[in-house]
Amino acid sequence: MKRMMSLWLMVAVMVLGIMSTISLAQETPEKIIEMEAWCYGSPAEGFKATNIDRATRLLNKMLEAAGSNVRVDMKATFEHVPSADALKSKITAAYEAGQLPDILGGTDTLYEIRAGFLTPVEDYLTKYEDLAADIPYSLLWRFMYKGNLYGLSADSAAHTFYFRKDVLRQLGWDEAAIDAFPDKIRKGEITWYDISRIAKEAKAKGLVKWGIYHRPNPGGSLWIPYYTLTGGNFYDLEEDKMVLDKNSLLKMYKVYYQMAQIDKVLPSTMIGTSWRKIHTDFVNGRVLFWMGGCWQWGEWQRVAYHEELGELSASYAWENIGFSLYPAVETWGEPGVAVGTTSYVIPKQSKHPELAFLIALLASQPAFEVDHNITSGKLPLHGGTRSLPKFKEEAKFVAAISYFSDYALSEWMPHEGWIVLPSILVEGLTKVEQGELTPEKAVDLVVARAKAELGDEIIIK
Amino acid sequence: MNISTKTRKNYRQYLLAFLFLLPFLLFVLLCWIGPLGTTILLSFSDAKYVLSRMSYAGFSNYIKIFRFDLYVPEILKITVFYIGCVLIINALFSFLLAIMVTYYIKHEMVGAVYRVLWFLPRMLPTIIYALMWIWFIDPDIGLLNPILKLFGFAGPESWILQKPFSYILLVAVNGFIGVSWGMLIYSAAIKSIPISFFEAAMIDGATRFQIIKEIILPLLRWPMLFVTAWQTLSLMGSYGEILAIWGSHGTARAAGVDVWALYTYFKAFALGDYSYAAALSMILVIIGIILILIYFKIFGYGRLMQST
Numbered sequence: 001m002k003r004m005m006s007l008w009l010m011v012a013v014m015v016l017g018i019m020s021t022i023s024l025a026q027e028t029p030e031k032i033i034e035m036e037a038w039c040y041g042s043p044a045e046g047f048k049a050t051n052i053d054r055a056t057r058l059l060n061k062m063l064e065a066a067g068s069n070v071r072v073d074m075k076a077t078f079e080h081v082p083s084a085d086a087l088k089s090k091i092t093a094a095y096e097a098g099q100l101p102d103i104l105g106g107t108d109t110l111y112e113i114r115a116g117f118l119t120p121v122e123d124y125l126t127k128y129e130d131l132a133a134d135i136p137y138s139l140l141w142r143f144m145y146k147g148n149l150y151g152l153s154a155d156s157a158a159h160t161f162y163f164r165k166d167v168l169r170q171l172g173w174d175e176a177a178i179d180a181f182p183d184k185i186r187k188g189e190i191t192w193y194d195i196s197r198i199a200k201e202a203k204a205k206g207l208v209k210w211g212i213y214h215r216p217n218p219g220g221s222l223w224i225p226y227y228t229l230t231g232g233n234f235y236d237l238e239e240d241k242m243v244l245d246k247n248s249l250l251k252m253y254k255v256y257y258q259m260a261q262i263d264k265v266l267p268s269t270m271i272g273t274s275w276r277k278i279h280t281d282f283v284n285g286r287v288l289f290w291m292g293g294c295w296q297w298g299e300w301q302r303v304a305y306h307e308e309l310g311e312l313s314a315s316y317a318w319e320n321i322g323f324s325l326y327p328a329v330e331t332w333g334e335p336g337v338a339v340g341t342t343s344y345v346i347p348k349q350s351k352h353p354e355l356a357f358l359i360a361l362l363a364s365q366p367a368f369e370v371d372h373n374i375t376s377g378k379l380p381l382h383g384g385t386r387s388l389p390k391f392k393e394e395a396k397f398v399a400a401i402s403y404f405s406d407y408a409l410s411e412w413m414p415h416e417g418w419i420v421l422p423s424i425l426v427e428g429l430t431k432v433e434q435g436e437l438t439p440e441k442a443v444d445l446v447v448a449r450a451k452a453e454l455g456d457e458i459i460i461k
Numbered sequence: 462m463n464i465s466t467k468t469r470k471n472y473r474q475y476l477l478a479f480l481f482l483l484p485f486l487l488f489v490l491l492c493w494i495g496p497l498g499t500t501i502l503l504s505f506s507d508a509k510y511v512l513s514r515m516s517y518a519g520f521s522n523y524i525k526i527f528r529f530d531l532y533v534p535e536i537l538k539i540t541v542f543y544i545g546c547v548l549i550i551n552a553l554f555s556f557l558l559a560i561m562v563t564y565y566i567k568h569e570m571v572g573a574v575y576r577v578l579w580f581l582p583r584m585l586p587t588i589i590y591a592l593m594w595i596w597f598i599d600p601d602i603g604l605l606n607p608i609l610k611l612f613g614f615a616g617p618e619s620w621i622l623q624k625p626f627s628y629i630l631l632v633a634v635n636g637f638i639g640v641s642w643g644m645l646i647y648s649a650a651i652k653s654i655p656i657s658f659f660e661a662a663m664i665d666g667a668t669r670f671q672i673i674k675e676i677i678l679p680l681l682r683w684p685m686l687f688v689t690a691w692q693t694l695s696l697m698g699s700y701g702e703i704l705a706i707w708g709s710h711g712t713a714r715a716a717g718v719d720v721w722a723l724y725t726y727f728k729a730f731a732l733g734d735y736s737y738a739a740a741l742s743m744i745l746v747i748i749g750i751i752l753i754l755i756y757f758k759i760f761g762y763g764r765l766m767q768s769t
Contacts, residue, residue, distance in 0.1 A: 085730045092733070096513060115510030115733060218711050269619030272712040274595070419732055423711040430622065430715035452531040 030069040033352060035359070037076040039105035040087060041342065044298035047372035048105045048154060048342075048363075049078035055362035072355065076103075082275075084108060091117070100347035102356040105154055109143055109343045110414055113150050119346045120148035124357040131361050134383035138410075142341050145414040151343030152360050155369075155378040158337045158404040159221045159326065160297070161185070162282070162290040166320045170207050171198070182324030186407075188332045192225060192255040195289060195327055199265035202288045211265025212289040213282060216273040218422030220338040220411045221291045222429065224326040225252040227409040228336040234421060235413035242417035242458040244450055246443055251329050253432045253439035260433040268434045271426060279305045283312065291326070294404075297377035297397045314396075323400075325407050339379075339408035373398045379405070417454045424449040497746070503739035510733040522740035532714075532724065540721040543631060544696045550636035551692040552685070555643025560673060563648040576648060580641040591705030594634055621707060627716040634702050639695070643688045650684040651677060686760040693756075694749050698722050721745060 035056075039048035056074035063070055081087045088111055094100045095117050104112070112118050125132065125140070132140055135153070143151035168178050184190045199211020215221055227233055229248040236243040259266035267273070282290040283305040290296075300317060304310035325335040344360035346353045362368075366385040373380050374395045379402065385391055392399060427449070428442040437445065450458050504522055508515035526533055558579065566572040582590055598605050598620040606616030617623040620630045654677065662672050700722040707713040710727040721741065729738035756762075 088733070089730050092511060096511060111510070111733065116514070216712070217708065267618065269617075269622040271715055272619065272621040272708060277599075277601070423714065426711040427715050430712075434623070449531060452529065 031071070033070065033072045033355065035072055035074045035103070035350075035352060035356060036101035037074060037103035037105065037356075037359075038101045038107075039076065039078045039103075040081055041078070041106040042295050042299055042376070043080050044295060044302050044376045045080075045106065045155075045372070045378075046078045047368075047375055049076040051363040051368040051372060052076040052103060052105070052359060054368050055359045055365070058362060059359060072359070074359065095347070095349070098349055100349045102346065102350040102352060103344055103360055104347060105344045105360075106342040107345070109151050109345055110145075110418065112345060112347075113143075113145050113414065114416055117347050117349075118150045119348050119350065119353045120150060121152065121346055121353075121357050122149035124354050125149060125152070125361075127354075128358060128361055131365070132382075135364075135381045136383075136405075139341060139381055142410075142412055143343055143345075143414075151345040152357065152364070153341040153381055154344045154360075154364065155372060155376070156339055156341050156381060156405075157378045158294045158339050158401060158408065159224060160292055160294045160323045160337065160401060160404075161326045162292050162296075163322045163324070164208075164282075164285055164288050164320060165322045166285060167202055167207050167288050168198075168322075171202055171205070178322060181322065185324045185327050185335050186403075188328045188335060190327050191331050191333065192327050192329055193258060196255075196259045196263045196265055199259070199288050200263045203265055208288045209281065209286040210267055211263070211287070212259060212291070213273075213278050213287050214266070214270055214291040216271055216275065216278065218426045220340055221293065221326075223252070223425065224291075224336060224338050224409070225255050225329050227338055228326065228334045229329055231334070231409070233338075233409060233411065233413055234418065235415055236459060239459060240415065241456075242413070242415055242421060242450075242454055243461065244421075244447065244458060245461045246447060247461075249428075249446065250439055250443045253428065253442050255329060256429060257432050257439050261435045266433065270433060271430045276305075279303070280307070285320070294323075294377045294379065294398070294401055297321075297323075298375050299377075302375075318396075323397075325404060334407075336407045336409050337404045338411045339404070340411040370395065415457070417457050420453050421450060421458075424453065500739045500742050500746075503736050504743045506736045506739075508735040508739075510735075512735060515736065518736065522737050523744075525737065526740055526744065532719070536719055536721055536724050539717060539719060540697075542628070543635070543718075543720050544693065546632040547636045547639060547696055548689070548692055550632070551639035551643050551696070552689045554636075555640045555688065556647050556681070556685070558640060558644045559647030559651060560677070562644065563651045564673070564677065565669075572648075576641075576644065579644055582638045583641045587701045588705055590638065591634075591702055594630075594702075594706055598630065621712070622716050624717050627718055630706070631703065631718045634706060635696065635699060638702065639692060643692065646684050646688050647681060650681050654680055682760055683765050686756055686762065686765070689760075690753050690756050693752055697745050697749055700726050 037049060037052045039045075039052065041048055053074060053076045056072050056076075060071050063072075081090075088108060091100070091104070091107060091112065092115070095115070100117065109118075139153045139156055141149060142153050143149055163181070165178050168181070173181075181190070195212065199208075202208045203211050223233070226245075226248050229251055230245050234242050234244065256266065260268045260270075278290070279296070279300065281287045282292075283300055284307055297317065300306075300312045301314060302311060306312055306316075309316060325337050328335045344363070346356045346360070350356050364381055366380070366382045366388055369380055369382060369385050370388050370391045372378065373385065373391065377397055379398055380386060380391070380395075386399070386402065424446055428437070428446040431437040431445065432439055432442045447460055451460065503512070503515070505518060505520070506515040507518040507521075562572045562575040562579075566575065585593075597603050600606060600616070600618055600620075605620070609616045617626040620626045658676050659672060662676055667675070700720060703713060703718055703720060703723050704726065707716060707718060710719065710723065710731060713719045713723055722745070725738045725741040725745075728734045728741060
């Protein structure tokens with residue numbers, strides 16, 4: 001009896017074992033494709049990597065539903081790297097070691113294109129264009145260089161001109177005037193000189209320590225006055241050369257000179273100030289105007305800059321911080337914003353470039369993109385994202401600045417000169433702000449340096 | 462012992478010595494001679510963005526440095542100023558400091574405490590050291606401006622950007638960290654002077670100043686040569702603290718603290734122009750060699766190497 005029971009027990013165990021082996025064999029895919037994605041950006045842009053993960057999971061579900069035994073194992077990482085040079089070095093070293101990932105997000109696309117790290121993706125985009133049907137053409141085909149497309153837009157970031165509503169209230173402005181302020185800027189009724197005058201009044205009354213801050217190192221927001229004057233940027237697409245309009249540059253430097261040396265509302269030592277001090281001063285109401293970007297709206301709610309509140313609540317931000325286009329330089333002139341897009345790019349070293357591209361494209365789908373827009377304050381690529389209930393309810397800020405697209409001036413300058421020119425421009429800017437040079441002499445300095453560095457690759461108008 | 466046995470014995474001794482030196486020689490080969498050779502090759506190439514794609518470009522990089530680079534004269538002036546000022550601190554002040562903490566302070570423990578305190582900045586990672594300076598010079602929360610105010614001086618709004626304060630900061634940051642190394646070398650050298658020399662001098666009625674001038678100074682000629690030469694070469698290649706404090710090349714240039722090594726770093730790692738950066742580095746190497754030969758002449762290297 002006992003022997004019979006032992007025998008049946010053994011058979012039962014064997015059958016169970018065989019069945020589980022069969023089921024495991026059925027569950028285990030035959031082919032696992034291992035992929036990697038490295039994403040970078042401000043502290044509020046973690047969804048760049050999260051969305052890659054979500055896109056991969058979606059793809060795997062589709063593969064499973066189709067009965068395929070192929071699965072993708074994606075390792076997507078996100079990192080905030082303050083130093084652009086350090087990031088370039090890392091990417092270059094990875095390239096030399098043959099270890100670039102399958103997807104890069106938020107890196108210096110122009111540098112990588114010129115260095116030959118990237119795969120052209122226009123064929124893939126043409127193949128999967130249905131997935132991008134509601135992305136504006138200018139955003140979709142942004143990363144063109146000498147006839148090839150090298151990147152897929154990951155998001156769109158508009159520079160945003162912020163102001164402290166609470167300070168304007170203390171200046172005696174009523175709510176109607178404050179609400180109308182962005183519209184007046186939009187219409188060209190308010191210029192940079194008006195901004196300086198308002199800032200001067202606030203500073204004179206002791207309401208703020210400084211009237212206006214700008215970024216402390218070379219970057220797009222500094223040159224917006226120039227862009228609004230020229231209607232373009234520093235690149236001539238037809239000639240494929242850099243271009244410098246002396247008159248517009250002079251007008252721009254005069255704006256900064258007015259603010260720093262005449263009205264004294266802008267610190268003459270703005271360049272070199274720490275980012276932490278800039279954000280802390282503005283968030284704590286010690287500065288009236290900040291020449292920032294839309295991604296900072298999300299950053300202020302995720303990083304504890306406020307000395308009492310820590311991370312700002314959304315209600316505090318809406319109550320006390322306003323935003324608009326960057327003003328025009330001249331009355332009835334054009335206001336504007338520079339719009340930059342970060343990209344997902346596919347390094348040449350990827351063994352599965354088409355698959356990587358597809359995952360990157362899926363990562364920007366409205367259902368995923370909306371979370372990135374809500375947390376980062378960046379503009380959506382897809383038209384469909386704007387109609388999502390979640391976007392309307394939670395991306396109130398992004399919805400409010402969506403009209404910026406009508407005034408957008410592109411920051412994409414696919415020329416090597418754009419790696420060199422910003423340093424020269426900021427050198428001129430610093431000397432103007434410190435009163436070391438007049439705006440006229442600063443323009444002469446910039447022109448001389450630009451010609452020396454770029455030679456025939458720059459057109460001086 | 463016949464000749465061949467003696468030769469074999471010598472050979473074995475040389476081989477043994479070579480084997481003991483081998484790890485160090487390999488290290489020198491991999492970490493100094495190899496990179497030097499690579500830099501020389503790069504300087505004659507057109508390597509940009511990546512090193513794996515380059516071709517021979519002759520002397521074009523050197524021609525560009527001397528004929529077409531608008532920034533080079535300005536950067537050269539700043540570099541000479543920077544090295545000159547910091548060398549005075551690193552080579553001269555460190556000597557005075559060593560005299561104070563080793564000769565004047567008789568109690569060994571007290572002297573050791575002072576030496577450790579001076580050495581602390583050098584022990585910190587560069588970024589931490591730079592961060593402490595950034596906090597120290599901050600116009601709102603830093604201690605420097607309030608301290609200066611106590612003595613009747615008004616500090617600037619920005620030590621980083623406003624000249625000549627940016628120059629003073631440049632020298633202070635690097636001098637403060639460099640002085641400790643020279644102090645240690647000189648301290649060790651002073652300690653190695655036989656006590657009997659000092660005792661004999663004191664018995665003969667020599668003052669402290671005379672002892673320093675007639676005994677310590679002449680006997681420290683060799684360490685002086687070493688410290689001066691080493692510090693010169695070190696300063697020529699230093700840019701870490703400058704980059705960490707000024708943050709970017711554009712800011713450093715605006716502040717007038719764009720030294721040769723920082724410019725080289727910018728060309729290599731911001732612009733990816735490795736071949737041009739290599740040529741800039743080679744200029745530094747050549748200047749360094751020339752300076753060392755001049756130091757050898759000044760300090761009487763030949764005489765120092767003669768047996769006593």
